[in-house]
Amino acid sequence: MMIKVQSADFCVGEEYSRLRQNADSDGAIVTFTGLVRDFNQDGSVSSMFIEHYPGMTEKSLMKICSEARMRWELGQISVIHRIGHLTASEQIVFVGVTAKHRKEAFEGAQFIMDYLKNSAPLWKKEGTLSGMKWVDSKTSDEQALTRWYEDKQVS
C-alpha cells in the first residue's frame, strides 16, 4: 500500500511499472488517473488550487485502501493525490490496483475513487472567468457511494 500526497506531478508509466513489478501472481492491473478538465459547470477553468488537511488526508486514504482490501482480494494498491496549484489538463489523482482477477481490480479501484471523492479531506478551488471559487460537492459523487452500501460503510 503506497499513499502519497504531493504537489509534484507523477508519471503513470512509472507508477504502473512499480505496481507490475510487485504484482507477483496477479493477472490484472487497473489504473485510474484524474485530470483537471478544461471546463466545469460554471465556465472555463484555467487553474486550480487544492487544499488538504495534512495528516488526516493520508490517514483517510489509508483507511479507504484498508476497507477496499477487506472487500476484495487485492495485491498492490497505490494512491497519489496532488495538492497546491494545478493548471488545465494536469494530472490530479492516481489510483492503481493489482489483483488476481480483473473484476476485483476494477471494483477495488472504483471503490477507492468513490470513497476518496466523498471522504478524503481535500478541497478544490477553481480559477474561473469570475475569479477563484471553491468547488461545490456533487450529489453524483454521493450517489456513486450507494452501490457499495450493500456490505458495510467507510465512515
Added chain:
Amino acid sequence: MMIKVQSADFCVGEEYSRLRQNADSDGAIVTFTGLVRDFNQDGSVSSMFIEHYPGMTEKSLMKICSEARMRWELGQISVIHRIGHLTASEQIVFVGVTAKHRKEAFEGAQFIMDYLKNSAPLWKKEGTLSGMKWVDSKTSDEQALTRWYEDKQVS
C-alpha cells in the same frame, strides 16, 4: 479508436500518454492490463501461446468498442491484444478509455474486457507441467457479461 493485434509487447506508459494527449476535455483515464499469471487451475504455467482468427479478431474488437460507445459517452479507446508465444508475467492485453467522468471510464473499460473475454476470437494454450494444453473457457467470464444485459447485447 485504436485496435491492435500484435505479437510485440506494448508499453503502458506510452499508451497512457497517447490517450492523455488526445483526451481533450476528458477528466478520467482508466487503463486495464492483463498479465500472464504464473499459475492457474491446473498447475504452474511456464509459457503460453495465443492463437487468433486474423481479420475477425480486429473486427470483433472494433464492434465491442462501438458497442461501448453506444452505452457511454467515451472519448479515446485503445485496445491491444498480443498473440503468439508469451512467458509468465508478460503483458497480454491492454484496454484504455478516457471519458468526462470516472464512472463512464471505469464501466466502459470493464465492459470492453468482459466482452473481449467472451466474444473476441482468441484462444490460449498454456504450457503446464503436463505439456501444452488449451485453456478452458470460464463460467465466471460468462457471468461477468450478465451485468451488461439490462440494455442490449453484443452478438
Added chain:
Amino acid sequence: MINIKFFADFRERAGVASLKLEQSGETTVASLVETLLEQNNDFEFLSSKNVLIAVNQTLSASDAKINDGDEVAFFPPVTGG
C-alpha cells in the same frame, strides 16, 4: 466454393486449418456440418455443444444461411484477454 476454417483445439482435431467445399446454391451452416460429418469422422467435434460459428467473420447461429464464396469458421469458446 465455401471456405471453411478451424481454430485452436478444433484446428488440431480437424487436422487442417482450412478447407474448401464445393457448394452450389444457398445452404445453411447446419447442413454444411452434416456434409462434413459424412465426409470424415475427424469432424465429430462439430456435433458437440460448444461449437462457435462465424460466417464471414461474424458470430452466427447454425441456421445461418451461406452462399458460394462465404467464409465459415468453427471454433471452441474463446479464451483471450
Added chain:
Amino acid sequence: MINIKFFADFRERAGVASLKLEQSGETTVASLVETLLEQNNDFEFLSSKNVLIAVNQTLSASDAKINDGDEVAFFPPVTGG
C-alpha cells in the same frame, strides 16, 4: 486546551486556519460549537447543515466527546479526486 482547525471555505470565513480554546473536562463537539458562536459571529457557518467534523483526524458526529488535547476540525463537504 482544544486545538481547532478550519479548512477551505470555512478557513476563509473564520478568518483563521486554527485556534486554541481552553477546556477543562470532557465536552462534546456540539457544545464546543456553541462556545465558538457565543465568542464570534464569524463562526455562524458552523450552524449550517453542511459541516463536516473530524476529531483527532477521524470523521465524527456532533455528539462526539472531546477532551483536553484533542484536535477538532471543521470543514465543508470534500471535493478532491
